[in-house]
Amino acid sequence: MSLLAVEGLTKHFTARGGVVRAVDGLDFTVRAGQTLGLVGESGCGKTTTGRMLVRLLEPTGGRIVFEDRDITHLGRRAMRPLRQDLQIIFQDPYATLNPRHTVGRIVAMPLTVNGTRPPGGVKKRVQELLELVGLNPEHYNRYPHEFSGGQRQRVGIARALALRPKLIVADEPVSALDVSIQAQVINLLRQLQRDLGLAFVFIAHDLAVVRHFCQRVAVMYLGRIVEIGERDEIYERPRHPYTRALLSAIPDVAKLGQSEGRIRLTGDVPTPMNPPSGCRFRTRCWKAQDICATEEPPLTAGVACHFPEPEGAP
Amino acid sequence: MRPVGDGPYLQVRDLRVRFDTEDGVVRAVDGVSFSVERGKTLGIVGESGSGKSVTSLAVLGLHDPKRAQVTGEILVGGRDIVGLAEEEVRRLRGRDMAMIFQDPLSALHPYYTVGRQIAEAYRVHHSGATRREARQRTVEMLGRVGIPQPERRADQYPHEFSGGMRQRAMIAMALINDPDLLIADEPTTALDVTVQAQILDLLGDLQDEFDSAIILITHDLGVVSQVADEVLVMYGGRVAEHGSAQRVLRQPQHPYTWGLLSSVPSLHGDADADLVPIRGNPPSLINLPPGCAFHPRCPHATDRSRVDVPELLPADEPSHLVACHLPEPDRLRLYQEAR
Ligand SMILES: Nc1ncnc2c1ncn2[C@@H]1O[C@H](COP(=O)(O)OP(=O)(O)OP(=O)(O)O)[C@@H](O)[C@H]1O
Ligand SMILES: Nc1ncnc2c1ncn2[C@@H]1O[C@H](COP(=O)(O)OP(=O)(O)O)[C@@H](O)[C@H]1O
Ligand code: SF4
Ligand code: SF4
Ligand SMILES: [Mg+2]
Ligand SMILES: [Mg+2]
Numbered sequence: 001m002s003l004l005a006v007e008g009l010t011k012h013f014t015a016r017g018g019v020v021r022a023v024d025g026l027d028f029t030v031r032a033g034q035t036l037g038l039v040g041e042s043g044c045g046k047t048t049t050g051r052m053l054v055r056l057l058e059p060t061g062g063r064i065v066f067e068d069r070d071i072t073h074l075g076r077r078a079m080r081p082l083r084q085d086l087q088i089i090f091q092d093p094y095a096t097l098n099p100r101h102t103v104g105r106i107v108a109m110p111l112t113v114n115g116t117r118p119p120g121g122v123k124k125r126v127q128e129l130l131e132l133v134g135l136n137p138e139h140y141n142r143y144p145h146e147f148s149g150g151q152r153q154r155v156g157i158a159r160a161l162a163l164r165p166k167l168i169v170a171d172e173p174v175s176a177l178d179v180s181i182q183a184q185v186i187n188l189l190r191q192l193q194r195d196l197g198l199a200f201v202f203i204a205h206d207l208a209v210v211r212h213f214c215q216r217v218a219v220m221y222l223g224r225i226v227e228i229g230e231r232d233e234i235y236e237r238p239r240h241p242y243t244r245a246l247l248s249a250i251p252d253v254a255k256l257g258q259s260e261g262r263i264r265l266t267g268d269v270p271t272p273m274n275p276p277s278g279c280r281f282r283t284r285c286w287k288a289q290d291i292c293a294t295e296e297p298p299l300t301a302g303v304a305c306h307f308p309e310p311e312g313a314p
Numbered sequence: 315m316r317p318v319g320d321g322p323y324l325q326v327r328d329l330r331v332r333f334d335t336e337d338g339v340v341r342a343v344d345g346v347s348f349s350v351e352r353g354k355t356l357g358i359v360g361e362s363g364s365g366k367s368v369t370s371l372a373v374l375g376l377h378d379p380k381r382a383q384v385t386g387e388i389l390v391g392g393r394d395i396v397g398l399a400e401e402e403v404r405r406l407r408g409r410d411m412a413m414i415f416q417d418p419l420s421a422l423h424p425y426y427t428v429g430r431q432i433a434e435a436y437r438v439h440h441s442g443a444t445r446r447e448a449r450q451r452t453v454e455m456l457g458r459v460g461i462p463q464p465e466r467r468a469d470q471y472p473h474e475f476s477g478g479m480r481q482r483a484m485i486a487m488a489l490i491n492d493p494d495l496l497i498a499d500e501p502t503t504a505l506d507v508t509v510q511a512q513i514l515d516l517l518g519d520l521q522d523e524f525d526s527a528i529i530l531i532t533h534d535l536g537v538v539s540q541v542a543d544e545v546l547v548m549y550g551g552r553v554a555e556h557g558s559a560q561r562v563l564r565q566p567q568h569p570y571t572w573g574l575l576s577s578v579p580s581l582h583g584d585a586d587a588d589l590v591p592i593r594g595n596p597p598s599l600i601n602l603p604p605g606c607a608f609h610p611r612c613p614h615a616t617d618r619s620r621v622d623v624p625e626l627l628p629a630d631e632p633s634h635l636v637a638c639h640l641p642e643p644d645r646l647r648l649y650q651e652a653r
Contacts (some may be wrong), residue, residue: 041506041507041508041509042477042506148595150595151595178361178362178533178596179361179533179534179535179574179577179578180361180573180574180577180591180592180596181361181591181595182577182579182591183576183577183578183579183589183590183591183592184591184593186579186589187588187589187591190588205506205507206507206579207507207581208578208579208580208581209579211579211580211581211585212579212585212589231585232585235581235585245508246507246508247581248511249507249508249510249511250507250536250581251510251511251514251534251536251537251539251540252536252539252580252581252582253535253536253539253563253575253578253580254580254582255539255540256539256559256560256563256564262511264511264512264515265508265511265512266512267462268476268477268478268479268509269476269506
């Protein structure tokens with residue numbers, strides 16, 4: 001059974017000059033204790049999706065079902081008991097930690113707001129949490145500016161863990177970190193998942209990072225999912241042209257500049273105010289045919305393309 | 315005419331940059347030497363705060379002399395620009411050397427059309443050129459960097475460009491005077507990976523065409539591996555390792571380089587295994603650890619590492635330089651074991 005199920009999830013923003021179709025009909029599920037990676041280029045709708053999942057944004061359409069309960073339009077009060085189960089970690093730890101609050105107070109905030117009284121007291125619980133994420137419990141009285149970027153992200157993770165959630169939406173939690181620190185935080189998230197049985201929706205634009213943390217992966221393009229599947233299927237046998245191009249564009253240290261088999265897309269991602277007709281990827285797709293301009297390919301068997309690579313092709 | 319100098323176009327010797335701040339003296343660059351030949355790309359890598367950008371600003375003569383103390387030699391086409399009058403450096407900048415930054419919006423003025431700004435950059439160094447000639451050259455250059463409909467695009471403002479197009483426009487502006495040296499500081503960090511791939515290809519093509527020397531600064535080892543001939547690894551304002559891309563990325567001999575490489579998540583290999591990060595955090599440049607600056611994070615540190623600063627010495631080949639006290643056979647063995 002899935003912990004979270006999303007059907008036709010949509011978010012349109014009205015902006016100057018028209019409607020931004022930021023997220024335009026997503027279907028996916030997240031199983032308990034597993035991680036779904038949400039990847040795609042800037043502006044494809046990852047953050048918007050993540051914020052709808054934790055009810056920070058009101059969907060324009062579609063359904064969000066958490067543990068068999070429709071939470072799509074739950075109000076603040078009705079959400080409160082669910083707040084415990086659903087948490088979010090942001091990309092920029094600095095922007096989301098109040099600089100005037102001590103780390104202890106920041107991590108305790110969800111407990112305070114929720115009126116939770118952990119056995120042994122709030123301070124003890126907070127110190128346990130700090131230890132869990134690899135911070136020194138004595139850091140309790142320090143302020144965010146006294147910490148490095150990686151440590152601040154650990155504070156954000158501790159805060160998200162405070163209410164023992166079942167699902168954490170992590171929006172680019174390591175993108176702003178240096179590579180050595182990024183690896184520390186990825187390992188921490190992996191360990192937390194193993195030890196606490198947490199489920200994650202892990203948002204990232206770096207496919208290599210996603211590969212090291214996710215069991216399943218959804219690739220987004222202009223507000224739609226173009227391919228979704230088990231990690232190894234996506235990385236070893238990608239079927240959608242966009243997934244293949246995305247993987248191929250990653251400069252890999254192991255390749256040392258060799259370029260055979262490289263796919264290069266031309267042009268930029270079109271604006272979600274005016275997505276191309278039919279298949280949204282067609283303006284950059286080297287396989288596009290007439291039908292691609294007229295009919296939007298549905299997501300069937302994990303891929304939304306009229307001419308996908310055959311299943312099991314390398 | 316290009317100045318006919320001996321040896322590499324850019325030679326940097328024992329560069330030091332220090333800032334006096336309220337908190338203390340920041341030794342942002344502490345004895346760095348390297349050179350770059352025409353047609354070659356030097357990649358400078360290291361974590362944030364390791365002194366990469368301060369190095370590049372020094373080469374461009376962009377440090378404010380009231381705030382930064384720059385010493386050493388920076389020979390551009392045989393001419394030392396350290397201590398040269400600001401006016402003379404400005405003449406070199408934009409003509410002989412040019413730069414591309416991470417954020418193109420910081421280099422493009424929002425109130426002027428892209429075309430006007432690029433044409434202006436041309437006219438500054440070609441006082442004889444007419445408006446028309448400058449415009450023609452601009453459109454040509456915009457086309458050359460892959461901007462569709464360059465005639466029309468030249469009359470648009472920066473905000474009407476996508477991120478990738480702005481970066482192309484900045485490259486066009488940097489290359490309009492056919493510079494001999496191009497410094498690109500994190501030129502693709504803000505871009506999507508498919509656009510990054512286009513820009514890296516473009517830089518490579520343009521280098522073939524213009525035969526310029528390029529310094530590419532990045533924290534991304536993948537990017538460096540794709541374009542660099544030589545790689546310089548910086549740590550705490552100093553050079554940890556320096557050599558051909560082949561040596562540094564394939565047969566690295568410095569424990570910091572090993573740590574960087576093992577931290578990078580890969581598209582191949584075991585996805586279920588934990589990554590191997592470097593422990594701890596990068597140091598503060600105000601209070602650099604004594605001896606080898608990397609010692610608090612290095613699993614192989616010895617007593618000597620805590621006291622003596624290791625010299626940058628040749629390793630398996632004369633041009634492969636490593637600053638580590640471990641004897642070379644030990645380094646080779648440790649790296650093999652770790653893999
Ligand atoms: N409040 C808003 N009003 C109007 N448009 C918006 C709003 N929020 C997001 N958008 C637009 O919706 C689209 C999706 O944005 P979103 O932030 O979800 O992208 P993303 O995939 O997270 O990108 P990134 O990788 O850059 O973080 C973009 O075109 C964005 O400009
Ligand atoms: N104008 C300045 N005044 C004081 N310190 C500075 C200044 N510019 C850079 N620094 C410091 O120099 C060090 C190296 O910075 P930089 O070269 O920008 O690093 P990076 O390798 O990330 O490009 C950092 O510790 C930074 O804080
Ligand atoms: S549907 Fe057509 S345009 Fe879209 S990805 Fe498939 S082949 Fe390309
Ligand atoms: S000198 Fe010592 S601390 Fe520095 S890298 Fe070598 S072994 Fe490590
Ligand atoms: Mg986002
Ligand atoms: Mg920098």
